Amino acid sequence: MISARALIAWALPALFAGQGLAAEITAARYTDPTDRYPHAVLGDGIEHATLEVTLSDGRRLSAQYPPGMVFEDTAPRLADVTGDGAPEVITVESSDSQGARLAVWGLDGQGRLAPLAASPFIGQRFRWLAPVGAADLDGDGRIELAWIDRPHLAKTLMVWRMEPAGEGWRLVPLAESPGLTNHRIGESDIAGGMRDCGAGPEMITADAAWRNVMATRLAGGRLTSRVIGRHRDRGSFAAAMACD
Ligand SMILES: [Ca+2]
Numbered sequence: 001m002i003s004a005r006a007l008i009a010w011a012l013p014a015l016f017a018g019q020g021l022a023a024e025i026t027a028a029r030y031t032d033p034t035d036r037y038p039h040a041v042l043g044d045g046i047e048h049a050t051l052e053v054t055l056s057d058g059r060r061l062s063a064q065y066p067p068g069m070v071f072e073d074t075a076p077r078l079a080d081v082t083g084d085g086a087p088e089v090i091t092v093e094s095s096d097s098q099g100a101r102l103a104v105w106g107l108d109g110q111g112r113l114a115p116l117a118a119s120p121f122i123g124q125r126f127r128w129l130a131p132v133g134a135a136d137l138d139g140d141g142r143i144e145l146a147w148i149d150r151p152h153l154a155k156t157l158m159v160w161r162m163e164p165a166g167e168g169w170r171l172v173p174l175a176e177s178p179g180l181t182n183h184r185i186g187e188s189d190i191a192g193g194m195r196d197c198g199a200g201p202e203m204i205t206a207d208a209a210w211r212n213v214m215a216t217r218l219a220g221g222r223l224t225s226r227v228i229g230r231h232r233d234r235g236s237f238a239a240a241m242a243c244d
């Protein structure tokens, strides 16, 4: 006959294993620099082949693309886009033939680093996108991801939503708005981002001509933008992001 103590000793690890005590991603970086995708839109011809994450238990996991794909980005960004409190990793990855897509990486059911969802590729080599960020933009409890599609050409703000799909996730389009951008060719950083100055999240970008800093909100499935100041330099975005 099994004792109560033995039963508890057996049951506890199983209980905790199912209660989110698994390791979380605490940091991410790109490694394995490569010159195999010489777009140089971020100022040099070096992109990265590998995404590496550090977990809360100290382990490091990585995923490496073979030739044909790179991470074409400033740095991977951590954000909880599934709503479970644990961060995922938002990246930009580019295909030799199809250009860029936004991709969300995370830990799969076996604790492996894996792609969870991605936007479609833009469809043409040397066409890029620049993330704005992730937040519940309309307060419905689901997380939206925002990026500028081709910041030097189409200059279109895209807002997509993470939705459960079977065992996993998918990104579905919600809204888009032309006339906004967040990067100029050769800059090594991306301007603006996501802010919340107390009245809900806003996406901070430039207008297409870089005259003004713009704040864009999502409500009722629609995007509305307003001028919040003149654009002079990155200080203009820093002030906007700090709610000044
Ligand atoms: Ca999450």
Ligand SMILES: [Ca+2]
Pocket: 135, 136, 137, 138, 139, 140, 141, 142, 143, 144
């Ligand atoms: Ca939402």
